Every structure is written in structure tokens, then in C-alpha cells.
Amino acid sequence: MGSLNETRIDYSVHPRVNSTDPVPPRPRPSVPAHVISSDQEAIEVAEGLAARFREGAALRDREGLLPIAELDAYSQSGLWSINVPKAYGGPEVSYATLARVIAIIAAADPAIAQITQNHLAIVATVDLDGTEEQKRLFFGQALAGLRYGNAFSELKSKTVAAFETKVHFDGDEAVVNGEKFYTTGALLSHIVPIVGVDEAGQGWLVFADRDQPGLTVTNNWSSFGQRTTASGSVRIENVRVPKVRALKVTSFDHPTVGGPVSQIIQSAIDAGIARGAIDDTIAFVSTLSRPWIDSGKDKAGEDLFTIAAIGDLKIRLHAAEALLDIAGRAIDAARADSTLEKVSNATVRTAESKVLTTEIAILATNKLFELAGTRSTLAEHGLDRHWRNARVHTLHDPVRWKFFHVGNWYLNGTHPPRHAWN
Template sequence: MPLQSHETAFTRAPAPPRPVPVIPDDDTALAVARTLAETFIASAAARDLERDLPFAEVERFTESGLWAITVPKDYGGTGVGSATVAQVIAIVSAADGSLGQIPQNHFYALEVLRNGGSEAQKRALYARVLAGERFGNALAEIGRRDHRRRTRLVRDPAGWFVEGRKYYCTGSLFAHRIPTLVEAEEEGETVAYLVFVPRDAPGITLVDDWDGFGQRLTGSGSVLFDRVRVEPDWVVPFSASMDRPTAIGPFAQILHAGIDLGIGRGAFAETLPFVRDRARPWIDSGVSRASDDPLTLHAIGDVRVRLTAADALLERAGRFVDAARDAPDEATVAAASVAVAEARSASHRAGLLAANKLFELGGTAATDRAEALDRYWRNVRTHSLHDPVRWKHHWIGAYHLNGRLPPRHGAL
């Protein structure tokens, strides 16, 4: 599939992978994430203003060992809980929403591998992660309304090949491998696979064409596949993992909840000093400091309660996801999907509210371009469009009122 006339191939490659430390437990993973976040936030505003893709920061993120925390213990990893992965993403997202989102599909691909991969595939690909490899993604496609995939796995006498075009490929610019969702015709049926394609495979072209006003540094451009030869060992069944109950969907969604929650936390953390030090009270308040304005205090309390509630729902949802991973069946997976949908609804609303109140309470001074505070609103507004919260409310209601089980896919 050739480049279009207005497109330019992205040629910058990530540094070669290096072995990463195995983080010993969940608490250590959270501590490592907090330390990293403190270093990331110092330059986050400048990166966003200049659209400086965070190659160095992604390298530090990987070298910390955090990208390997979902590798199961049986394969040499940490095997942390689902809530821990979501909280790691939230911690980093509070510092830089783009950085927090970049590993989301890496973890998603590893969950697909855990459910659908053969033992040989698991050993090989988990080992690559422990050796420092990052996985991006090439899942979504645009241009059609039916949500069908046109990217194909073609088998012919010359070998196996991937052909097609993907968009919204978050993390692909920083990745060593790009797990790619493809379809193939088998015995009259359409079957989906996730193919772990090396990003330097002949026939792959990356295009840095993500132009959204938020999450600008996520490396979410297009990936083109022009008869890219792939090995059978890279091809992991996908349809089979979605046709039966697995925790793939709720696990993916709890990570998205972490992104919105984290960006909201970051916005709230910016709001407090701005109101204390720079905002002015409204003339009718009768006070001399914005931090004593009664309506400001009410608004700050409201944001705090909503963020705290979203955090609690995230932790609760993590327990449901872990239960579904340990004993997957229709009941446990449905319960996990609904619990995560509840957490996502709360994080969606709390994140947007926190970003809005940063400006409402900070006043006109908060819109100064040099402050780059708008990145919180742009980031959470953009990410929260990933899949509609209105459908989460629909399935939450259908589950609790009528006992209907939600669909099994990555968007619930």
C-alpha cells in the first residue's frame, strides 16, 4: 500500500532494546512510576508546546522495568494486578497524558498473547519484553462506517503476508514491534489474528499523521503494510479469545480509565497552587483571597470527591478484572466489564471536570499560552472520545436492571 501524495514516511527509529529490571512487586511498581512521573512533569509543558515526540522519556519509561510488569511470574515477570497497571498509567498520565497512554496497547497486546498465544509464542514474546522490546499497535482503521477490518493476512505459496493500512496506531513510532489486527478467510469464515510484526520489516511504512489537538505526543499515526512478510510464529489467534469469555476487554478498558483519571489528577494538582497564588476572588465573594471564596471552595471539594470516587472505582474494578482473569466465564467477565464501565464513567467525568475547573477557578490568567495548562483539557477531552461513555451507561443499566450481559470486545 503506497504512501499518498501528501504523506511522508517517518524514519526515526527507537534505540535498540536493552534488558530491563524485573520489578519485584506491585508496591515497587507504583513507587517507580511516582519517581518517573516527577521527572516527566518538569518538561511536559515544553514537549506539548513544541510537539517534541518523547523518545528519551519513553526509553526511560521502558528501562525502569514498568513495561514488563504484566509478564506473568511463570515467564520471569512480575505479574502485577490489573489495578496496579491502571494506577501506573494514571500516575504517569498525571505528569504527561501522552506518555501515560503510550504503553496502553503494549499491555493490551500482552493480554491477547496471554489468552491466545501458544506456549512457544508466550515464551518468545515475553522474553522480548524482558529484553526491553516495546509493542505498539495497528488495530484501528478509518474510511468506512461498518467497523470492518480491511487489513488482511494473505497466505500464498510464497509465504504469509500482511496487506493494508491502519490508523490511530498509538505508540507505533516508539515501538520495536507493532501488533497488527488482521483478518483471513478460513473455510468460508472470517477469522481475526494479532500479528506481532517487527517495525523494521520490509514493506512497513510509518506516517506521523496524528493531528488531534490533544494527546499530540502519543505516536498515534498511520502504519502501511505493503505485502509485509510475516512468520507463522508471530501470528496469535484473536477471534478465538473474543468468542469465549476472557478478560481482554475489561483489562483494556481499565487502562483507559487510568488515563482519564491520571489527567484529571494532574489538572487538579495544577489548580491548587494556581488558585492560591494567582487567581482573584470574585467581587461578590466579600473575601480578599481566591482560596477563601466560598464558591471556589465548593468547586474544589466537588472535583476532589469525584476524583477520589473514580480512584476507588478503579481499584474495585481491578479486583473484578483479576477475578475474571483467574477464572474466566460468562459471569465473571460480564461482572468485570460492568465494574470497569462504572470506573470509566467516573474517570471520564472526573477528568473532564478537573480540567474544566482549572480554567474556571484559575481565571483568564490560566489561559496564558506559556502556561500550557490547556494540555490537560485537550488531552482528557481527546482521550475520552476513545469510546462513548453513553454506551457504558446503557450496558451498566441493562446489566443491573435486566440481567443482560454486555458484549465481549475491547470497547467495554
């Protein structure tokens, strides 16, 4: 369980969520990031980082401390470039491995795992839509250890896919104007990719430096969960970048793995939240909970109903993790051969995993308190963060629509829609 024992905090080193003080752009790494050599190394590195991130997770949540040192270590570890293709010097691990890496990090601190999500999805978008010049540029930045944030969603638009941010071209430059919210990763990034549309409605991804004139990132994320993702707002006022840094997005106009890649990372985060909550439930019941008076047992962990409930949670978790692995391998297959059938299969498999990871995340974070008892709700333990994180993150894309698209595929052979939320 995360420790809340640290009492002295230097807030100049650890900025807080919703602080009125501006958070300056992060300096670019002085040395290139490590490059992962294999799927196995990616998992081992993730496990090592997770052990470190777990220690301060409860404290960061309680105090609203942004994970600056943790992110620096994370992006320098090489895990932020694991889906860069081998042809451009990257590891190109399986998407099943990528999902497992995210789940490992999320079990320790899901806010840190979520900050990675948009970066990895952007790397995948570059792979799908970038020109050769753009691939060399953006993959090279990712391999060097630069972090991509995001300025995608908008707070006031009619739907998540309706963009009011505008892009126009002035000579050799792209010029962007608009306002974004839910900008996870932007605050602590080196580069902020901005989604906008031109006069014809064509979508563009414009890569602006975090300290670009006209780009203002505000640390105003006020949600009760995923508190330290800094998913606040970005204002874009006549931001200009060279044309090469404006990527034309066409990957949803034809069958690609763009949607499933984005979704499997979300699913992996929920799987990690569930695993972290179950681990903390077991630890608490084993060390701090009292047996119920009617059980006749000396220890809470000997209670028959508690034992059965833990068994149920573990079975459901393992089923969700198995579907996550199946989804990752379906994405690998569709990426290698992007037929409509294989892309739809990857989309459906990923949707299935999202249903189960959502359900186990909500169930596990509820059961934690039921099984561990009233004392587990005390502020000193910080265990409420599990439920708050699960409740907020699983809202990202509603699973009620996953049921529909999955059923429509199996019953009617209807291909699921293609967008970043499916």
C-alpha cells in the same frame, strides 16, 4: 505545573509531531529492562518517572515534541512488563496496581501513558491467546524492554471492529496487506503488532518489526489533544513474518478479560488527566489567581465558592479512583476464574469506572479555568492541554453506551458484549 521556560530545542534529538522528516525506528535496548519485583515497587517506580515526565509535559505539548527519551526510560524501568505472568518471569501485578500505575503516569503526561496502553493490552492478549512458543517469545521480548506499538484501527472501515486488512499464509510465512490509523505507539515502537483477518474472517495479530520491509509508519497525527502520542498511520504492503509471529485471536469468542483489560487502561488515563488538572488548579489558585472582588478575601484560595468547588472535584476524583480499583480487582478475579458471570462483572465494573473517570476528566479540566481565572488561559502556562487531552482521549469509546450496558446488566441480567471497546 509543567514548565514552558525552555527556549532552545534540538529538533534532531526531539522530533516533532507532523514533521515532514521521517522518524527512524528506535534502536533495541542494549541492556535488558529492569524487572519489577512487586506491586509496591511498580507504584514507586511510576511515581519516580512521573516526577520526571511532568517537568517537560507542557513544553512537549506546545512544541509537539515526541517523548523519545521519556519512553526509553519508561520501558527500561520495567513498567512495560508488569502484566507478564510470573510463570514466564514477569511480575504479574494486580490489574488494580496496573491501573494505578497508568493513572500516575497520566497525571504527569497522558500522552506517554496512552502510548503504553496498546503494549500492555497486547501482553494480555498473548496471555489469553498465545501458544506456549508464542508466550515465551513475546513475553521474553517485553521483559527485555522491547516496545509493542499497534496497527489495529482503520480510518475508512464501517466500524472500529470491521477490519479490511488481510492476512494470508504463504508456506511458513504470514503475509499482511492493509492500512491503519490511530496507531498509538507504532512510531516509537520496536515491534508493530498488526490486526488483520484471513479469508474466513478469522482475526490475527501479526507481529512485524518496526523496520520491516513494506511497513511504513507516518507521523501524521493532527488532533488538538494527546498531541504527542504520534497516533498516525501505518501502511502495510506485503509484510512477511514467520508463522510463529502470527497469533490467532480467539479471546472474544468466549468469556475472557480481554475487553476489561483494554478498557481499564483507558479509564486510568482519564483518571490521571483529572488528577493532573486538579493538581494544577490548586497550584494556580494558591499562587497566581486573584480573589474575586465580591468575596472580601485577601487570597483566591480563601474564596468560599472556590473552596467548595475544589472539595467537589476531589470527592468526584476519589470516587472515580475507587471504582478504578474495584474494577481492577474484578479483572483479577475474572482472570483467575473466567466464568461468564465473573467476566461480565469485570466488564461492568470497568464500564462504571470509565463513566466516572470520563466525567471527572471533563469536569476538572473545565473547572480549572473557571476557578483559576482568565490569566490561567495564557499560553505561557500551557494549561489548555488538560482540557484538550481530556476531550480527545475520552472519545476513545463512548460512555453513553457504558450507561446502557451497565443498566442492562443490573435490570435485565443481560451480559455485556465482548470486544476491545467494552
